[in-house]
Amino acid sequence: MRPLPPDASALLTELAAPPRLVAHLTAVHDVAVSLVDWLALAYPGLVVDREAVLFGAATHDIGKTIHVEELSGPGTRHEPAGHRLLLERGVEPRRARFAGTHGSWTADGVELEDLLVSLADKVWKAKREESLETLVVERLAAFSGREPWEVFLGLDDQLTMLADGADERLAFQNSRPVTGSW
Template identity: 60%
Template structure:
């Protein structure tokens, strides 16, 4: 049975008119009786990932990436925290592999389950644009800027568009600044939900 707090975390648009999670992600989170705080976190990261994906499509249409994978990946990237609740309020990376395995066990394809593993390891050789966008969303939602991650995204934008690196960086910097400006509202939304229902 889905708790009222879990349902509200999934549906409350908050002050930012947050988008709903993909239906498949909601089903997974309900089935796992996820923490309302985790769902709130996934909502804000998912919303930021949607904004980033839309921005790339609009300003860099030459970049070939799977938007739906980004959207789903952001919606489930921390799902391993259902098994490692302590990592919702403190540091830890055990949830990454645990989430990947949990998603595979629940029938999620490897190409989508990977985001549970890759959202914190953006320097691996097999990381694609999709992984970088999920990682970026997972940082900038709270106004955290990570120069090496942003450099990797800039390189992908530059390679696809032919734009000068400084131009791509300035454009990315601008959109990240705009997203980061609402970090306090996102943090408040997440904090308004308890870790345990």
């Protein structure tokens, strides 16, 4: 898997992030790299803040350094906590927002970059979310002028290919302990 961006890696080290969280963020980041690379090829001219998406994928669950119980159980308290944590550490709002938006892709003001982080956070484990994918398709169809069904076919192929590596990514994550520091 590709290494995390240096600034994200430094934050995780500073916060003594648990190894399982770092493994999860690494897996989601790796999928996000593949997604933005595919978009650049499939939709030349589409402006995507690559740096923000990759940083967002690498830090979207950083609030789980505070709400550690959400590493092994359900919960959303890590989302606003992570957003605040990043802002308190001086991260620009355009890059910190993903900690708060990755679980709420239907909220007002969500941009394509937010959708991409959410999508990477689902497909890394081969989970498909129709409502999320529909929003991505709508944005790509509006940009390209292509029919939504045509956009969906291309996105579906890409997501299927990414989902094929889910077992390896899950094994990578699950081989790391929930406690301790990275």
